[in-house]
Amino acid sequence: IFLGMFLVYPACSRVVFRMLNAELCESFPTGLDPHMSPSLSYFKLDYSVDCNGSQHRLMSNPLYCLLMVLAYPIGIPSLYAYAFWDDREELQRLAALERAKKKGYAQVDGGKARGKKGRGLVGVAAEGVRWVAPRVSSGISQGVTTARRSVVGVVPALNRAASTGRTNLRRKKAIRQLRRHVQSLVRPYKCTRFYYELCECGRKIALTGIPVLLSGNGVSLRGTTGLIFSAGFLWLGVSLRPYQFRSDNILAQVCGSVIFLLMTSKILLQSSDPAIYEYKGLIDSVLLIATLTPFMIAIPMALDQAFSDEKPQAAPSVSADPGPLSEAQNWKVQPRAVAQKVLTADAADASGSASASG
Structure with a gap:
């Protein structure tokens, strides 16, 4: 059960926060006069979803959204905290x-x-x-x-x-x-950092859920918010070094650096400066290499941990x-x-x- 919660937590939380943002629906007029004729409304992230449909109206109902927020973004970390307690x-x-x-x-x-x-x-x-x-x-x-x-x-x-x-x-x-269920939550971390899975839940919400709630002309605002959160959680991981193995700490820091780089590139590409588009190919190449770097580091680390001998040595x-x-x-x-x-x-x-x- 806890493994399933770990897997669905980011995706479900992101969907719940999306439903709270009414500006994610885009209207299209059906007649010549957009002010007089009825319009069709579709979900910006999935145009196959009709915002006027009964299913979308039910899921965007404030009471239903509040229930889902209590179940996923707040409920799962609360369940983790209760297990620790x-x-x-x-x-x-x-x-x-x-x-x-x-x-x-x-x-x-x-x-x-x-x-x-x-x-x-x-x-x-x-x-x-x-x-x-x-x-x-x-x-x-x-x-x-x-x-x-x-x-x-x-x-x-x-x-x-x-x-x-x-x-x-x-x-x-x-x-x-x-x-x-508690063993699966604390096994990767140091015993003094057993609570760090709660910090990971906060990081996932901060990077995937909170920027979606920002409304208005806030594309760059969302990118800036994600950049600030990614820098903050990267600093937290470097300061605490919560994982039991040094290789896991290095990999987590590399992944945090890649996320920070992705957020920075998002802000640059959304800039109105035309000079940025001249370097778009270079930026895309750097992002591709940065995205593949954690995988190239994780594979030898996983093989090393899989074949390492963990038996205690006898006293010489x-x-x-x-x-x-x-x-x-x-x-x-x-x-x-x-x-x-x-x-x-x-x-x-x-x-x-x-x-x-x-």
């Missing part, structure tokens, strides 16, 4: 998990993050629990510096190997806990320091104590070596 606890937990990963918090437990990145070096234990190894000043002694380097060499190896794969698995598992072995790595992989209950133990042991060894040499 109904699953708000799971969505908030997903958002908290992603914010914790991005900001480098120490531990995430039940959607709450504790500890900050600035207090220590963030890593990931074998069970996916985030921990912080305490920082040690390098100016105390050479032995402490050596110990700090030992732990710092172990932590990133585990972090790089396990963080991405385990975070993706946790994200997929958490998304599966959502209702099925660190041959230079196998002892601390073995302990670090088995941190479960007291990660801080183990980190401190490694620091103390390496510092003692370094101090003993320095005393023996002295």
